[in-house]
Amino acid sequence: MVREPDELSTARLRLRQWRDADLDPWAAMNADPRVREFFPEVLTRARSAESMARFRAGLQARGWGWWAVEVTATGLLAGMAGLDPVDEEMPFGGVEIGWRLAHEAWGHGYATEAAKAVLAYGFQRLALPEILAVTAAGNRRSQAVMERLGMTRDPGDDFDDPTVPAGPLRRSVLYRLANPHR
Template sequence: MNADPEVREHLGDLLTREQSDASVSRFQADFDKRGYGWWAVEVQVTGEFIGFAGLDDVDEDMPFTGVEIGWRLARSAWGQGYATEGALRVLAHGFDALALPEILAVTTATNLRSQAVMRRIGMTRNPADDFDDPTEPEGALRSNVLYRISRSART
């Protein structure tokens, strides 16, 4: 999945198997430390791994703080509702189990598919919150949008 150029289009460089495995190890360590993080996403009837979804602390380099929702799916799983279904479950966990007051979502300005998921799960965007990612050089990955949903606004 992390070696697929279309999956990584809005994320940056492709990852080798070793880099991808190291990411999973970091995800597990973060989950163990904080009690939240990334969950594997599987097709329920087959058990096929198709990606991940979950919560993560906003990177320290960002111009805001909080907890961010995210998802990444293999291309074969796109367009089937898995991102929306997974994101709704992540939101429920964040608000109900973790009692988070707000959950954020960030993506590149050109990632319209993820922005559509953000809207479907009830998140809203204030264009005044949009920002240039300080960790990215000039280019398509630099311009980002920020979506939010509060526990009280959850539908």
């Protein structure tokens, strides 16, 4: 069933469905080695277009997923943030939160601001019992956002991500946050 995806708003951001006009900034962001530092590779324009199509489809099917993050004051695409069921290859299940921002959007608090809206949506609208976050062990910037959100890490939950090739990016950390409304 196709439905109009939910939109989220914060003081400075709008989390919305993807538009055709988002492809150029999305592809540029995914081609930036700084943005993709903790991913196995940068993405081609074609692979960025494929990911954007998947994000659109997920939002249309469920009403939630990986939203485009737009800076309200300028209308510029800052990146993405959202929720998604954990990949079945992972050694755990649940729903994870994530974000990825263009380098120019770093240092403004957008990741934390968008993630707070996503957490509120997941806990209040979807009534999820818990939300997870995963990142490469070396990604201290994302871990700092997870900690600002009140998420906690048990080093015993750290794991080797089976979807990442062997190497320094494979070791991953898992953060958790229980629904405070339960």
